[in-house]
Amino acid sequence: MGSGKGVIAKHVVLEHKGNMHKFSTMLRDVLNRMYIEESRENIAKLSLMLRQSFGEETFANTMYHDTQRDEHDIVVIDGIRRMADIAYLMQLEHFKFIYVDADLESRYKRVVERGENENDAKKTLEEFKRDQELESETQIRDLKNYADYVIVNDGTYQDLYKKVDEIIAENISK
Numbered sequence: 001m002g003s004g005k006g007v008i009a010k011h012v013v014l015e016h017k018g019n020m021h022k023f024s025t026m027l028r029d030v031l032n033r034m035y036i037e038e039s040r041e042n043i044a045k046l047s048l049m050l051r052q053s054f055g056e057e058t059f060a061n062t063m064y065h066d067t068q069r070d071e072h073d074i075v076v077i078d079g080i081r082r083m084a085d086i087a088y089l090m091q092l093e094h095f096k097f098i099y100v101d102a103d104l105e106s107r108y109k110r111v112v113e114r115g116e117n118e119n120d121a122k123k124t125l126e127e128f129k130r131d132q133e134l135e136s137e138t139q140i141r142d143l144k145n146y147a148d149y150v151i152v153n154d155g156t157y158q159d160l161y162k163k164v165d166e167i168i169a170e171n172i173s174k
Helices: 005-016 023-033 040-054 058-069 083-089 104-114 125-131 140-146 157-172
Strands: 019-022 075-078 098-101 149-152
Touching (some): 005 019, 005 075, 005 098, 005 157, 019 023, 019 058, 023 040, 023 058, 023 075, 040 058, 083 140, 098 140, 104 125, 149 157
Parallel strands (some): 098 149
């Protein structure tokens, strides 16, 4: 949360004419349709319930098919949170997994400032720390070990964009 994944995705869309698919979109769609608050807690509950009912690969399967149908040369999949997601998405030709990290306090400030979820803007640091223990967040830490690239987002936007552009340039030429 707040590491910079969304900023990277927007950069790729705008500067590299790519497209973005987010794991959370399908969950937000369901919550909105049911008139349930789009809180981080509700998104996590719905994700857990659907994966328990339909399998761990349920969301990765959706992303796989969505990206297969996408005609853009570069497609960003935002919100990978589990090993099951990576294992499934690795079947995509040219799939590269980029792990984005930042220190806790920087991530907290970003989450509060952007207010993506209904209760984020008023969130305290202690609440943010508790969010790190949600089931949807706990598995992320281990994914770093499976990344093709790790970006530490502790600088400016320009620093971040440069790192992303270098990764894209390296992979487009292959």
